[in-house]
Amino acid sequence: MSSPTSAGDPTPSRPPGAEFCIDCGPETALRPDDTADGAASGARCPRCGWERPFTRRPLLLLTGPSGAGKTTVTEALTRLADDGGLPGCAVFDVDLTLHVAALGYDVWRNTWLQLAHGLAGNGLATLLCGTIVPDQLAELPARMLVGPIHHAALDCPDDVLVQRLRDRPAWRGSDDEFVARQLGFADWHRSQVGRRFDTHRSGPAAVAAEVAAWVREVLGTPTGPAPETTGGAR
Ligand SMILES: [Zn+2]
Secondary structure: OOOHHHHHOOOOOOOOOOOEEOOOEEEEEOEEEOOOOOOEEEEEOOOOOOEEEEEOOOEEEEEOOOOOOHHHHHHHHHHHHHOOOOOOEEEEEHHHHHHHHHHOHHHHHHHHHHHHHHHHOOOOEEEEEOOOOHHHOOOOHHHHHOOOEEEEEEEOOHHHHHHHHHOOOHHHOOOHHHHHHHHHHHHHHHHHOOEEEEOOOOOHHHHHHHHHHHHHHHHOOOOOOOOOOOOOOO
């Protein structure tokens, strides 16, 4: 399969995801170069002092157990974004790059941080919809490349979750053990994630609109008519 042009393919000599000094080499991991407000910043080599400036933007995570409606709400969010409803933010279903997980789940998650970093360089924040939670990102090399991480979750009553999972086609492997795991994951979300959107009483488009309002709130994006504030606006 070699061709003359394959000579231009980059050699993956650096460890996947590592952020290190180009002069000092892979042994020298860059460190965050935080400004006082933590907004626009960069990274610095602890050995030679080389600085790599970049802009950090918020990363938003929308998670939830299987059956909570991630796929349908993500599709609705994508349509909403396509219509201009999420200015300054790119939306992804994290499964889009799931093949990368063949290299390891941390490589896959780190790749999303790197993509979010690349999008920040284009003036965009990133909303990742799927099963990536903040704790799984905290220690990754590219964590320093993105700004604050905000987490929200989709939720529905347990009996609704169970019914949705039982109604799935057999090939999806939604057996008793899987259902029990998802109920546990739903509980975990209820105890750990303050911002939750119910997918039982509202349809996907309405839930997506609520999620979009949360995104605009996080990003400080104007929402059209000025909201009535009672003071303390950030
Ligand atoms: Zn260096």
